[in-house]
Amino acid sequence: xxxxxxxxxxxxxxxxxxxxxxxxxxxxxxxxxxxxxxxxxxxxxxxxxxxxxxxxxxxxxxxxxxxxxxxxxxxxxxxxxxxxxxxxxxxxxxxxxxxxxxxxxxxxxxxxxxxxxxxxxxxxxxxxxxxxxxxxxxxxxxxxxxxxxxxxxxxxxxxxxxxxxxxxxxxxxxxxxxxxxxxxxxxxxxxxxxxxxxxxxxxxxxxxxxxxxxxxxxxxxxxxxxxxxxxxxxxxxxxxxxxxxxxxxxxxxxxxxxxxxxxxxxxxxx
Amino acid sequence: xxxxxxxxxxxxxxxxxxxxxxxxxxxxxxxxxxxxxxxxxxxxxxxxxxxxxxxxxxxxxxxxxxxxxxxxxxxxxxxxxxxxxxxxxxxxxxxxxxxxxxxxxxxxxxxxxxxxxxxxxxxxxxxxxxxxxxxxxxxxxxxxxxxxxxxxxxxxxxxxxxxxxxxxxxxxxxxxxxxxxxxxxxxxxxxxxxxxxxxxxxxxxxxxxxxxxxxxxxxxxxxxxxxxxxxxxxxxxxxxxxxxxxxxxxxxxxxxxxxxxxxxxxxxxxxxxxxxxxxxxxxxxxxxxxxxxxxx
Numbered sequence: 001x002x003x004x005x006x007x008x009x010x011x012x013x014x015x016x017x018x019x020x021x022x023x024x025x026x027x028x029x030x031x032x033x034x035x036x037x038x039x040x041x042x043x044x045x046x047x048x049x050x051x052x053x054x055x056x057x058x059x060x061x062x063x064x065x066x067x068x069x070x071x072x073x074x075x076x077x078x079x080x081x082x083x084x085x086x087x088x089x090x091x092x093x094x095x096x097x098x099x100x101x102x103x104x105x106x107x108x109x110x111x112x113x114x115x116x117x118x119x120x121x122x123x124x125x126x127x128x129x130x131x132x133x134x135x136x137x138x139x140x141x142x143x144x145x146x147x148x149x150x151x152x153x154x155x156x157x158x159x160x161x162x163x164x165x166x167x168x169x170x171x172x173x174x175x176x177x178x179x180x181x182x183x184x185x186x187x188x189x190x191x192x193x194x195x196x197x198x199x200x201x202x203x204x205x206x207x208x209x210x211x212x213x214x215x216x217x218x219x220x221x222x223x224x225x226x227x228x229x230x231x232x233x234x235x236x237x238x239x240x241x242x243x244x245x246x247x248x249x250x251x252x253x254x255x256x257x258x259x260x261x262x263x264x265x266x267x268x269x270x
Numbered sequence: 271x272x273x274x275x276x277x278x279x280x281x282x283x284x285x286x287x288x289x290x291x292x293x294x295x296x297x298x299x300x301x302x303x304x305x306x307x308x309x310x311x312x313x314x315x316x317x318x319x320x321x322x323x324x325x326x327x328x329x330x331x332x333x334x335x336x337x338x339x340x341x342x343x344x345x346x347x348x349x350x351x352x353x354x355x356x357x358x359x360x361x362x363x364x365x366x367x368x369x370x371x372x373x374x375x376x377x378x379x380x381x382x383x384x385x386x387x388x389x390x391x392x393x394x395x396x397x398x399x400x401x402x403x404x405x406x407x408x409x410x411x412x413x414x415x416x417x418x419x420x421x422x423x424x425x426x427x428x429x430x431x432x433x434x435x436x437x438x439x440x441x442x443x444x445x446x447x448x449x450x451x452x453x454x455x456x457x458x459x460x461x462x463x464x465x466x467x468x469x470x471x472x473x474x475x476x477x478x479x480x481x482x483x484x485x486x487x488x489x490x491x492x493x494x495x496x497x498x499x500x501x502x503x504x505x506x507x508x509x510x511x512x513x514x515x516x517x518x519x520x521x522x523x524x525x526x527x528x529x530x531x532x533x534x535x536x537x538x539x540x541x542x543x544x545x546x547x548x549x550x551x552x553x554x555x556x557x558x559x560x561x562x563x564x565x566x
Contacts (some may be wrong), residue, residue, distance in 0.1 A: 011379055014371065014372070014379055014383050015379070015382075017386075018382055018383045018386040018387075021386040021387055021389070021390065021442065022386050022389065024401045024404075024411065024442070025401070026411060027401065027404045027410065027411060028397075028401055028404075040409050081292045081293050081296065082293065084289035085289060085290040085292070085293030085294070087289070088279075088286040088289060088290050089290070091276065091279055091286075092286065102559075104297065104300070106551070106552060107301075107548075108300070112503075112505075115300075115303045115306075115307050116531075117306075117307065117531070117537055117540075118302075118303040118306035119303055122299075136296075139296060140296045140300050140303075141300070143293060143296050143297060144297070144300070147293065159276070162276070162278065163276070166278040170278075171278075172278050172279075172281075172282040172285060172286075175278055200394065201394040201396075203396055203510075204505065204506070219394060219395075219396050222397070223396055223510065226396070226400060226510070237400070241400060241401075244396075244397060245392070245393050245397050248392050249392045
């Protein structure tokens with residue numbers, strides 16, 4: 001690392017960039033805290049939380065809950081299914097496993113609109129056109145990436161530690177829960193976070209799966225409100241947008257420490 | 271790892287296999303659905319109407335339509351421009367410059383910049399679309415702060431410069447990923463190597479170009495692979511901002527696929543588009559993986 005420190009010019013350039021980067025948020029915040037909002041970019045003449053009150057009550061509140069159920073359900077299911085398969089994948093010498101995993105990831109790059117139709121037909125036939133269906137469908141779509149990442153993280157846990165634990169008389173369950181999982185905690189947090197934000201942001205799949213307004217997550221609810229003709233209540237929409245954006249941002253900052261170490265694992269290996 | 275027998279694994283083989291079962295079932299489902307999507311591309315299946323029930327095999331007709339009818343090739347070109355400028359030029363280069371610059375910066379400024387660019391990445395697609403529509407509208411931030419004070423009439427950016435606007439919105443949204451990955455990669459370059467180059471009289475530019483870049487080349491290839499593919503198939507931001515319009519100016523392949531499949535209801539033709547996209551993505555991936563594997 002350079003010990004000279006940053007020049008003043010660099011610091012100014014960086015600050016300038018940061019300001020540009022956050023400037024679009026000004027419109028969102030000015031309108032959300034303005035009960036008399038008209039959707040224009042202006043200094044509000046009034047200040048209040050009325051819009052947020054609207055954004056947590058009634059339908060909007062239910063949509064928040066729906067989004068949370070879908071996101072947390074998908075992330076947890078992905079991680080549990082992923083861990084129980086990625087550990088054997090990492091430790092057992094299964095021929096062609098890397099090629100297989102990469103093929104799956106590649107397959108997953110198929111635009112999700114492509115597999116949407118078969119997914120929809122299958123869900124319809126098994127009566128899963130609901131939140132559980134969305135959770136399972138998103139887990140299916142997530143799994144290749146989850147498996148690849150988790151396997152890479154497990155690969156970095158030195159097998160000597162597990163040997164030592166085995167010699168001390170630890171069972172497989174103990175080895176996994178006491179050594180492997182704690183040591184790859186950062187990686188697991190990253191994978192959980194990816195799945196959570198992915199499912200939280202997901203728009204297309206719930207749009208097709210959620211048939212009734214009660215089942216809408218926030219992404220679909222926002223899009224529906226956004227597209228409404230006539231008088232758009234910008235104050236409500238901006239406050240709703242902030243509430244919608246908040247959890248993913250909060251989860252990131254809670255896991256931030258883990259994230260930065262976890263990212264190294266995304267790197268080269270495969 | 272050496273090829274050795276690990277008793278706690280071999281003794282519990284059945285437990286491990288049972289653990290893998292749920293994943294195997296779900297992966298099986300994914301393969302099954304994908305195969306189904308492939309099969310659809312050879313049919314005239316429709317979303318509604320008679321052909322949603324009585325569909326028939328049409329052979330390669332859908333694939334012929336890709337090249338004989340207007341739409342696909344235009345969309346492909348739009349997508350190439352969008353991917354090149356927003357992912358490769360925008361996100362990747364900007365992300366690398368930021369990572370390289372911020373390495374030597376004091377921690378507060380670094381945290382502030384990191385948080386700022388992360389906000390874009392963390393923001394849900396639909397909200398980001400909403401935000402950028404407002405920012406580039408006739409009464410939006412850019413017009414009020416730059417265009418009007420300079421004495422020009424307000425410009426309706428989203429109508430007149432749709433592709434540049436969505437490109438910039440995507441750079442704004444996605445740079446954080448490249449930044450984080452390059453940041454982690456640069457951290458893995460040992461200080462001794464960089465110090466040694468410094469002692470030998472390498473300029474800062476040479477240190478980046480001749481020392482750090484070659485070392486993190488695999489990371490660059492991985493990053494390129496991910497962001498190219500993501501951007502290539504990226505749908506919600508453009509769809510929510512412009513719906514592919516005005517006209518077809520921002521109709522990238524993902525939007526074209528959606529419009530054909532779900533607005534026009536041509537599921538068979540839509541499946542052919544996604545098969546074509548998969549082939550293109552597969553080809554690009556092979557190119558990047560080759561970059562990843564082979565030493566110079």
